[in-house]
Amino acid sequence: MHSYEKDGILTLEDLVIPTKKQLEKGVAFIECIQEIPCNPCVDSCPVGAISMKNINAPPIVDYDKCIACGQCIGICPGLAIFLIKTKGDKVFITLQYEFLPIPIVGNKVKALNRKGEVVDTAIVKRIAKKDKTFIITIEANKDFAMEIRNIRV
Amino acid sequence: MDGLKGDSIASALHAQGIKTLTKSLRYDLPRGFFCGIGKCSSCLMRVNGIPNIRTCIAPLLEGVKVEIQDKLPDIPDAKFQSKPKKIVSVDILVVGAGPAGLSAAIEAAKQGTKVLIADENLQIGGQLIKQTHKFFGSKYEKAGTRGIQIAVDLEKELKELEKSGNIDLMLNSTVIGCYEGKKGKHKFAIIKRKNYDSILYEVESRTVVIATGAMENMLLFTGNDLPGVYGAGAVQTLMNVFGVKPGNKVIMVGAGNVGLIVSYQLLQAGIIVDRVVEAAPIIGGYHVHAAKLRRYGVPILTSHSIIEAYGKDKVEGVVIVKLDKNWQPIKGSKEKVACDTVCLAVGLTPSTRLLYQFGVNMEFVPEAGGFVALHDDSMQTTVKGVFVAGDSSGIEEASTAMVEGKIAGVSASLLLGFNKNAKDLKKQYKKELDRLRAGPFGEKPRIAKRKIDKLLEKKNA
Ligand SMILES: Cc1cc2nc3c(=O)[nH]c(=O)nc-3n(C[C@H](O)[C@H](O)[C@@H](O)COP(=O)(O)OP(=O)(O)OC[C@H]3O[C@@H](n4cnc5c(N)ncnc54)[C@H](O)[C@@H]3O)c2cc1C
Ligand code: SF4
Ligand code: SF4
Ligand code: FES
Numbered sequence: 281m282h283s284y285e286k287d288g289i290l291t292l293e294d295l296v297i298p299t300k301k302q303l304e305k306g307v308a309f310i311e312c313i314q315e316i317p318c319n320p321c322v323d324s325c326p327v328g329a330i331s332m333k334n335i336n337a338p339p340i341v342d343y344d345k346c347i348a349c350g351q352c353i354g355i356c357p358g359l360a361i362f363l364i365k366t367k368g369d370k371v372f373i374t375l376q377y378e379f380l381p382i383p384i385v386g387n388k389v390k391a392l393n394r395k396g397e398v399v400d401t402a403i404v405k406r407i408a409k410k411d412k413t414f415i416i417t418i419e420a421n422k423d424f425a426m427e428i429r430n431i432r433v
Numbered sequence: 434m435d436g437l438k439g440d441s442i443a444s445a446l447h448a449q450g451i452k453t454l455t456k457s458l459r460y461d462l463p464r465g466f467f468c469g470i471g472k473c474s475s476c477l478m479r480v481n482g483i484p485n486i487r488t489c490i491a492p493l494l495e496g497v498k499v500e501i502q503d504k505l506p507d508i509p510d511a512k513f514q515s516k517p518k519k520i521v522s523v524d525i526l527v528v529g530a531g532p533a534g535l536s537a538a539i540e541a542a543k544q545g546t547k548v549l550i551a552d553e554n555l556q557i558g559g560q561l562i563k564q565t566h567k568f569f570g571s572k573y574e575k576a577g578t579r580g581i582q583i584a585v586d587l588e589k590e591l592k593e594l595e596k597s598g599n600i601d602l603m604l605n606s607t608v609i610g611c612y613e614g615k616k617g618k619h620k621f622a623i624i625k626r627k628n629y630d631s632i633l634y635e636v637e638s639r640t641v642v643i644a645t646g647a648m649e650n651m652l653l654f655t656g657n658d659l660p661g662v663y664g665a666g667a668v669q670t671l672m673n674v675f676g677v678k679p680g681n682k683v684i685m686v687g688a689g690n691v692g693l694i695v696s697y698q699l700l701q702a703g704i705i706v707d708r709v710v711e712a713a714p715i716i717g718g719y720h721v722h723a724a725k726l727r728r729y730g731v732p733i734l735t736s737h738s739i740i741e742a743y744g745k746d747k748v749e750g751v752v753i754v755k756l757d758k759n760w761q762p763i764k765g766s767k768e769k770v771a772c773d774t775v776c777l778a779v780g781l782t783p784s785t786r787l788l789y790q791f792g793v794n795m796e797f798v799p800e801a802g803g804f805v806a807l808h809d810d811s812m813q814t815t816v817k818g819v820f821v822a823g824d825s826s827g828i829e830e831a832s833t834a835m836v837e838g839k840i841a842g843v844s845a846s847l848l849l850g851f852n853k854n855a856k857d858l859k860k861q862y863k864k865e866l867d868r869l870r871a872g873p874f875g876e877k878p879r880i881a882k883r884k885i886d887k888l889l890e891k892k893n894a
Contacts, residue, residue: 285715288723288733314720315872317832318569320577335571336872355577357567358721379701396730412579413567430728 289394292426298343298364303425306348306365306372311429312358313338324355350374354410363417364425371425372405374417382407382414383433391420392430400424402431434499437676441555442488442499443469443476444675452660452747454478454488455501463746465660469667470560471553471607472648472784478502480629489667490554492605494628518633523549523601525845526621526638528608528787531559532831533823533838534644535587540842540858541642542599544851549636550591550600551623553607556674557591558584559646560666561831563673565701566694569719573865574832581673583831606634611641611790619791619818640818640845643788644838647781647802647824652686655741661748665695665778672702680774684751685709686739690718692778693733697725699776707772710737710753712760719874736760740767742775751775783825791816796888800881801827807889810863811844812837815892820845827885829878836866 284290290311298307308329310321315336322330322339329345330352332338353361353374363374383389383404391400402418409415420428436445443454443466453463454476466476471490480486481498484506488499527538530552538550556562564580575583594600606625614620614637621641623634649664651657661680663671665687668679683704685696688711696706709726714736716723723733734753740762741752755766782803789795793814794807805827806814813820820841823834840862843855870879 281715284720284723286735288716288720288727290720290724311724312721314874316569316719316721316874317571317869317872318576319571323572324577334871335868336875357569357577358719359725360721380703392728392730394724394728396728429724 296340297426300366302343303364303366306363307343307346308341308348308350308352309362309364310339310341310360311362312356312360318357320355320357321352321361324352326351350415354408354413354415362429366422366425369422370419371422371428372417372419373402373425373428374406374415375429375431377414377416377431379433381433383416383431387433389418390432391418391424391428392432393424393427394429396430398432399427402428434493434497436493440493440675442478442480442486442491442493442497444489444671444677445493446488446499447671447679448675448677453501454660457658458505462658463660464658465747466663467651467667468649468664469670479506483629484508486629489670490605491626491629492555497629516632518635520635520637521549522637523547524638524849525549525640525642525842526551526608526619526636527642527644529559529644529646529823529825530554530557530602530604531644531646531823531834532561532583532587533646533825533834533841534559534642535591536835536838537642537644537820537822537842537845538600539587539590539594540839541846541851542594542597544843544846544853544855546599546846546849546851548600549603549638551603551606551608553605555605557588557602557604561587563666563669564694564831565673565698568832570832570869574835574869576832580831603634608787611787617818639849640820642812642820642822642838642841642845643806643825644822644834644841645784645787645825647783647828649777650780650782652739652777652779654739656743656748659742659744659748660746661744661773662742662775662777665691665776668774668776669695669698672698678702678704679776680772681705682707682772683774683776684739684753684770684772685776685778687711687778687780688713688716688718688723688733688735689778689780690722692776693718693722693726695776695778696731697722700726700729700731706731707770708753709733710739711735712738712756714758738762739775748773748775781824781828783828785825788814788819788821788825791819793819794889794892796885798827798881798884798888800877800884805881805885807885807892809889810840811859812841813844813848815889818845818848827878827881833866833869833878836862836869840866
């Protein structure tokens, strides 16, 4: 039994971590590791960077192929895709946000980890809307690149 | 009584803080609603003098008079008895306008058959109308689209076909019985409600697709009948269809996909989800749904269950207990948690009453959620011309329900001699079903369908 099956929280051992270089370029980081019947992420990628053996297999991102366009983020029904790009000692994380109120660019927000604990204060850099979903990019401390997965406004 | 346009009587009452709708027969205990979709009768009230009205699906109309009724009310003479009944004849009757029924009706009408589709709710779409989350699956099942949008899309398609005269839609209409018709046809009684009054329809059809969905399961614990103990689907209906907050602090029981998704939607509505408790040792729903909750700090406690809901006239709190390996409560692990709502997401049972009336072969298949009709891969039951699709043929998901509906729709058309490439379509849809059920989360329906195949084989041998 994996621990996430009990508590719902992934550990870094469950995931394929991009290299420092790949993170500097920017990559889609997918936290979807179970075999579930779902594949819109694969169809959404314009460069074919996401692959899947069949619709039930978990998605695999070719970090070198990924051009960090962000297309896959808003389509994911599991809210499991994050765009991560590091620059100097900062990290830019793009995620789906489905709560009210919607922040505005420049707002300071609380950055939460996979458990919902506050780990940093982040700044909202960009807000896009796809269908009814808001896709928000925040800037935070690079040390938390592999931890921050949610925000609280 | 105040309310908004589109409210049901029960949702308007709830919005005003009135949770007690009726009293229990023997002990006079307060009762609230449970299912919110017209299936459990825990919301019966007297409306404009007419007793036993399911207020969760009765529209709130101007000047309506709503009363708590005496326990076993005198039933006035059914008004429709003296009214002429309406007689309708179609090729296919589809019972239920959820994803399965809608897909069946659309598919059959495309084949050129004349279809009547009836649903007892006020809106088209079944469970879809409250599913504000994006769906899984592939582009064929509209993955990445919100359930509610899928309902809108299906409705659009249906309305197009309605214009061409191939489909008729009856809402606020319950199919209450089926009878043997002439020349191998089936006969149905349908009650159409209008202003709390009803009109009886007699419908004759050569084939029928039963797509009546499922009913949420109750759980045995002290106080489970207190107002404030709701099915997860009912809570979803209150919030997402009527825009009414079910409460302020919720305990969710069950960490399957329904429990996880509804918990997240409660958070979205600004309601506190104190925790999710799950009797099984692992989370049953998709990890991605669990992760969404955890990121908001909601604990999910596996090997935990609820043993009591307490409160005077409504839920004021619950008692939670930890379970051991054998699912037995561990001594000294009781914990009292204050809350005003308990939400049960502990599985569903197929709605099969009409199928029993046909006398189709029913068998108990635990993996399908209870008693289900034996059916072949065309979705036809053991009675010719009677098809099933969706949750009523075994609990599964909206995506598979749509494909099953399509199969039932083309198969029923084929049986009637309509064939626009129908055989190829059927093959294609069957492949889609297999693909959807291929992964580990498709194991339960795979086992269920295999058991149904075997039981059918045995019966035919
Ligand atoms: C109201 C309603 C809503 C639906 N919503 C959707 C939807 O959003 N999307 C979709 O595709 N389809 C939906 N469907 C269709 C379909 O019916 C479900 O997806 C179906 O597969 C049920 O799965 P589940 O995981 O929610 O329930 P289950 O898999 O039955 O999960 C219930 C859990 O409760 C646990 N449990 C049982 N007893 C206890 C106890 N004593 N204490 C604690 N836990 C216990 C069980 O172990 C189990 O894990 C819905 C149907 C209805 C009627
Ligand atoms: S970010 Fe763009 S390129 Fe990268 S995986 Fe997603 S869709 Fe493909
Ligand atoms: S779209 Fe999201 S949930 Fe679906 S397979 Fe891709 S990453 Fe997983
Ligand atoms: S029938 Fe109205 S709550 Fe169940």
